[in-house]
Amino acid sequence: MKHVLVLFAIILVLIPVVKAEDKSWYEIDGIRIRPVGNYRGPVVIYMPWKKESRIDPLYPGIGIPNTPSIAGKAEEKGLFPLALELPETLMTSWSFRGALFEFEFPSEVKDLGPDFGGDHGSAYRRQSSKIRPSLYNDFFNASDKAFADANPKWALSADVTSSRIFLGYYWGVFIPIGDYHRFIKFGAGLGVYNIDLSFKLNLCSQFISTGTEGGCIGKKEIDSYSGKKLGITLARHMTLWERRTKDSIWRFFKVSEGLALGSNDKGLILVKLKNHSKNLALWMSSLTIEMVSYTYRF
Numbered sequence: 001m002k003h004v005l006v007l008f009a010i011i012l013v014l015i016p017v018v019k020a021e022d023k024s025w026y027e028i029d030g031i032r033i034r035p036v037g038n039y040r041g042p043v044v045i046y047m048p049w050k051k052e053s054r055i056d057p058l059y060p061g062i063g064i065p066n067t068p069s070i071a072g073k074a075e076e077k078g079l080f081p082l083a084l085e086l087p088e089t090l091m092t093s094w095s096f097r098g099a100l101f102e103f104e105f106p107s108e109v110k111d112l113g114p115d116f117g118g119d120h121g122s123a124y125r126r127q128s129s130k131i132r133p134s135l136y137n138d139f140f141n142a143s144d145k146a147f148a149d150a151n152p153k154w155a156l157s158a159d160v161t162s163s164r165i166f167l168g169y170y171w172g173v174f175i176p177i178g179d180y181h182r183f184i185k186f187g188a189g190l191g192v193y194n195i196d197l198s199f200k201l202n203l204c205s206q207f208i209s210t211g212t213e214g215g216c217i218g219k220k221e222i223d224s225y226s227g228k229k230l231g232i233t234l235a236r237h238m239t240l241w242e243r244r245t246k247d248s249i250w251r252f253f254k255v256s257e258g259l260a261l262g263s264n265d266k267g268l269i270l271v272k273l274k275n276h277s278k279n280l281a282l283w284m285s286s287l288t289i290e291m292v293s294y295t296y297r298f
Helices: 002-013 132-139 142-150
Strands: 030-040 042-048 069-073 076-078 080-086 086-093 095-109 157-177 181-204 205-207 215-217 221-242 246-261 269-272 278-296
Touching: 042 080, 042 157, 069 142, 069 157, 095 181, 095 221, 095 278, 132 142, 142 181, 142 221, 157 205, 157 215, 157 221, 157 246, 157 278, 181 215, 181 246, 181 278
Parallel strands: none
Antiparallel strands: 030 076, 030 080, 030 278, 042 069, 042 278, 086 095, 095 157, 157 181, 181 221, 205 215, 221 246, 246 278, 269 278
């Protein structure tokens, strides 16, 4: 996937520029008003030592590695109604290049849910029976095993606090309709990310999935991690329809995402825990969905 995107970017760079704009990619092009939309900052914790050929049920269809997940969550938040618009450069009548900037202020997500493909009834969830033996035998220490033995419906969860900055540059194409309209606009590229991350790994006597009193019951913290992660990000952008003039931009259904590409062969971010010998791995991104927006261009 990464090699295809790099090749795609190189090809677009070689396309001759037929229309250049005055502003550099890092300058502000305008102020965007986005009254309808949401932000998603998913976090998924993985067992990097165990491979399994399947599509992860937490977030199907978006390229998550075929590696068993321990827990994950993708809470949706409302968007701040104002945002900065970065410039785009039109390279041909059907291609463009521009910058991506995604960020999230420090926020906490509690009780990451056990694997959605796990063994659970209507009231509780836990990790799949396919991966519980590996957690128990390969990851748990003596104290963890004692807790699991005393709680036959045990589950593993986590509380995560993070702030994220994704800055990327992408190249893309669209279908031009007249002088002002762009239809099915898509772009992809690379950039950098900075994630300030801390999380607590918890054993639960059981994980309740229903009601306001649900979540990790009988929570026992077994390990933690705190640190900063820097690396390469995959930047991608899609807009269904856009009307662009000298003074304004109207958009309908715009999606932009910065995806952290980790250091191991599955693209995961490795984290070293304090009390366990095996590392865990994380999949993190920042994704913004704007159903409709208006930009006043300077």
